[in-house]
Amino acid sequence: MKLHAQVLSFASVLCYLLSFSFFSHPSYSALESFVYAGCTQFKYNGGSPYESNVNSVFTSIVNSASLSNFNNFKISLSGSTQSDIVYGLFQCRGDLTSSDCHNCVTYAVSRLGNICIDTSGGALQLEGCFVKYDNVSFLGAVDKTxxxxxxxxxxxxxxxxxxxxxxxxxxxxxxxxxxxxxxxxxxxxxxxxxxxxxxxxxxxxxxxxxxxxxxxxxxxxxxxxxxxxxxxxxxERGFSSDGARRFHGRGWWFMICGFILSLIYIMLN
Structure with missing residues (x-):
C-alpha cells in the first residue's frame, strides 16, 4: 500500500508540474493576431523633424489607448514645416476593456514601427485594434476601398x-x-x-x-x-475570446490528468 501511495503521489506531482509548465506559457493572444498591414512607398530621413513627429504620434497613441478606445492626432512639433505634419489614429474593437485596448495598441505600434521602417505612412490591423499614421490627412474622410x-x-x-x-x-x-x-x-x-x-x-x-x-x-x-x-x-462558428479557448484547453488538460490518475489507481488495485 505504501508503494501504491508513493506511485499515486508521484503521478499527481507529475500532472501538476506538466500542467504548470503548460499554463505558464499561454497561447498567443487572439487580440494581437495579425489581419493586414500596409506602408507608403515614401521614406523619411532619420533625425528629421518628420521622424520626431512620427515618434510623437506613436507616443500619443499609446498613452491615449489607456484612457479610451479611439482617438486621432495631428502632430507638428516645434521646428516642423507644413510637410512635416503627421496625422495618426487608433481604434480598438468596441468590446475590449481599457487594459486590453492599451495592450493591443502598444503591441500594434511596436509592430508597425518594424513593418513600416522609416516610411512616411503605414497602417496595421490586428484582431483587437487598428493603428494608422500618414503625412496626408485621412481624418474624417470616407474611404470605401x-x-x-x-x-x-x-x-x-x-x-x-x-x-x-x-x-x-x-x-x-x-x-x-x-x-x-x-x-x-x-x-x-x-x-x-x-x-x-x-x-x-x-x-x-x-x-x-x-x-x-x-x-x-x-x-x-x-x-x-x-x-x-x-x-x-x-x-457560423461565432467569435470567442482567447481566454475562452485557454479555459477550454485547461478543462481538457485536467480531464486527461484525472483519467491518468484513475488508470494508475485501477492498475495498482
Missing part, C-alpha cells in the same frame, strides 16, 4: 444557414452604432467603423462592406470584409 477580403469554405446551399446569415447582416446594416454585434443561432456577426467618420459616413461604409460580403462570400461558412474605414464579418 477594399483592403482585405477573406471567405471561408462553402456550405453549399443551406437555406437555414443563409437565412440566419442574411438576418444577421441585415441587423448589422441597420444597427446604428460604430460597433455592432448580432447573432442568430450559430451564426454571429460583427461590424465596426472608424469613429472619425460621421454616423452617416459610418452607415455608408458599413452598408457597402456588408453588400460586398454577401455578394463575394456567397454561401461561405464565414467571411471577413475590411474596407479602409470599416469592416464587417460573420461566422
Amino acid at each position: 477594399v483592403v482585405l477580403k477573406k471567405c471561408g469554405p462553402s456550405f453549399g446551399y443551406d437555406s437555414d444557414f443563409l437565412t440566419r446569415r442574411d438576418a444577421v447582416l441585415a441587423y448589422l446594416t441597420g444597427a446604428g452604432q460604430y460597433f455592432r454585434v448580432g447573432g442568430s443561432g450559430k451564426v454571429q456577426g460583427m461590424a465596426q467603423c472608424m469613429q472619425d467618420l460621421s454616423m452617416s459616413g459610418c452607415q455608408d461604409c458599413l452598408s457597402e462592406a456588408i453588400q460586398h460580403l454577401k455578394n463575394e462570400c456567397g454561401s461561405s461558412s464565414w467571411g471577413d470584409m475590411f474596407l479602409a474605414k470599416c469592416y464587417a464579418r460573420y461566422s
